[in-house]
Amino acid sequence: MASILVTGCAGFIGSHLAERLLHDGHRVVGLDNFDPFYDRAYKQQNLALCLAHPRFSFHEADLRHGLDAVVDALPADPVEVVVHLAAKAGVGPSVxxxxxxxxxxxxxxxxxxxxxxxxxxxxxxxxxSSSVYGNTPAHPFREDMNLLATCISPYAASKLSGEQLTYTYHHLYGLDVLNARFFTVYGPRQRPDLAIHKFVRLLQDGQPIPVFGNGTTARDYTFVSDTVDGIARGVQYLLEHSGVYETLNLGNSQPISLLDLIAAVGTAVGVEPELAFQPMQAGDVDITYADISKARRLLGYAPQTSLAEGLAEFVEWLNKVAYTPAT
Incomplete structure (x- = not known):
C-alpha cells in the first residue's frame, strides 16, 4: 500500500483512477482546481465514491499557485508517487x-x-497526449519518433513541453518518470465537449451530427477502464523500479474513422444519424494510431473493451446522469 497524489482527480480519467487506486489498496490524496471549462457539478459527482472512502483525502488547489497551502493537510505517510493528470484539455479551445x-x-x-x-x-x-504526434505520416505512432516539428496546436505543444520538463528533472534530480501518451479516452464521465458525449446527446435530442472534414479522419478510441489499468500498472512499475525514464503509448491500436464512429454511436443510441458536413477544425489531426507494444512489454498493458461495448456502457451511464451539464 502506497500513498499516491493524483492531480486532476475530479476529472473524467482522474476520478476513475482514484477509485481504481483505492480498490488496489493505496491511499489517495486528490487535488483539483475545478477549472470552469465545464460544469463544476459534473466533477463533484465524479468524486462521490472517493469522498466516502476512508483512505481518500481531497484538496481544492491550483498548481499554478503552488502546493505549499496544502502541505500541512497531507497525510502523515509521505507521498510516494505523483500521478499528474491535471491540465487544461482540448485541441480546439487551445487554438x-x-x-x-x-x-x-x-x-x-x-x-x-x-x-x-x-x-x-x-x-x-x-x-x-497523442496530440504530440500531430500529422506524423508513419503509422502506427511509436514513442521513439522524432517530434521536433509535429505539434499543430497549443495543447499538443504544452504536452510535449511537459514531457521535456520531466526529462529535465530526471536528468538533474534523478526523478523516476513514466510519460504516458493517452489516445482519445472515452467512457462514463467523459467531458461534455468531447465527440462521443456530444454525439450521443445530439442524437437523443433529434439533432444532426456535425462532421468536420469528409469523415475519414480517424481516432484510436480507448475505453477509460483500459487507460486507467495502464496508469495503475504504471504506478506499480514506478514503485518497483528505480532509475526510470520511459515514454509509453496508452491507446487501443485500432483507429476508427469519424463516419464509422458516428454509425457505431447511432447503433448504441438506437437512432439513425443525420450528418451535417463542416470544414475541418484548426489544430485537428488526420489520425491517431498507437503502437502499444512498449506498454505491453513493460506493464503488461492490454486493452480489453471493444468500441461497441464501451459505447453501450457510456450511453447507459449518460441515461442515468441526474443533471444536464452546461456545455
Whole structure:
C-alpha cells in the first residue's frame, strides 16, 4: 500500500483512477482546481465514491499557485508517487486560448515538479497526449519518433513541453518518470465537449451530427477502464523500479474513422444519424494510431473493451446522469 497524489482527480480519467487506486489498496490524496471549462457539478459527482472512502483525502488547489497551502493537510505517510493528470484539455479551445494552455499545462507542471523536488518525492506518472504526434505520416505512432516539428496546436505543444520538463528533472534530480501518451479516452464521465458525449446527446435530442472534414479522419478510441489499468500498472512499475525514464503509448491500436464512429454511436443510441458536413477544425489531426507494444512489454498493458461495448456502457451511464451539464 502506497500513498499516491493524483492531480486532476475530479476529472473524467482522474476520478476513475482514484477509485481504481483505492480498490488496489493505496491511499489517495486528490487535488483539483475545478477549472470552469465545464460544469463544476459534473466533477463533484465524479468524486462521490472517493469522498466516502476512508483512505481518500481531497484538496481544492491550483498548481499554478503552488502546493505549499496544502502541505500541512497531507497525510502523515509521505507521498510516494505523483500521478499528474491535471491540465487544461482540448485541441480546439487551445487554438483560441494558447496563453491559458501554456500557463496551466507548462507553468503548472513546472510548479509541481519544483514542489516534488523540494519535498524529495521521486516518482512521477505524467499524462501526455497523442496530440504530440500531430500529422506524423508513419503509422502506427511509436514513442521513439522524432517530434521536433509535429505539434499543430497549443495543447499538443504544452504536452510535449511537459514531457521535456520531466526529462529535465530526471536528468538533474534523478526523478523516476513514466510519460504516458493517452489516445482519445472515452467512457462514463467523459467531458461534455468531447465527440462521443456530444454525439450521443445530439442524437437523443433529434439533432444532426456535425462532421468536420469528409469523415475519414480517424481516432484510436480507448475505453477509460483500459487507460486507467495502464496508469495503475504504471504506478506499480514506478514503485518497483528505480532509475526510470520511459515514454509509453496508452491507446487501443485500432483507429476508427469519424463516419464509422458516428454509425457505431447511432447503433448504441438506437437512432439513425443525420450528418451535417463542416470544414475541418484548426489544430485537428488526420489520425491517431498507437503502437502499444512498449506498454505491453513493460506493464503488461492490454486493452480489453471493444468500441461497441464501451459505447453501450457510456450511453447507459449518460441515461442515468441526474443533471444536464452546461456545455
Amino acid at each position: 483560441k486560448d494558447p496563453m491559458g494552455y501554456l500557463e496551466n499545462n507548462v507553468l503548472g507542471t513546472t510548479t509541481l515538479l519544483e514542489w516534488m523536488r523540494h519535498r524529495d518525492i521521486q516518482k512521477l506518472f505524467f499524462a501526455s
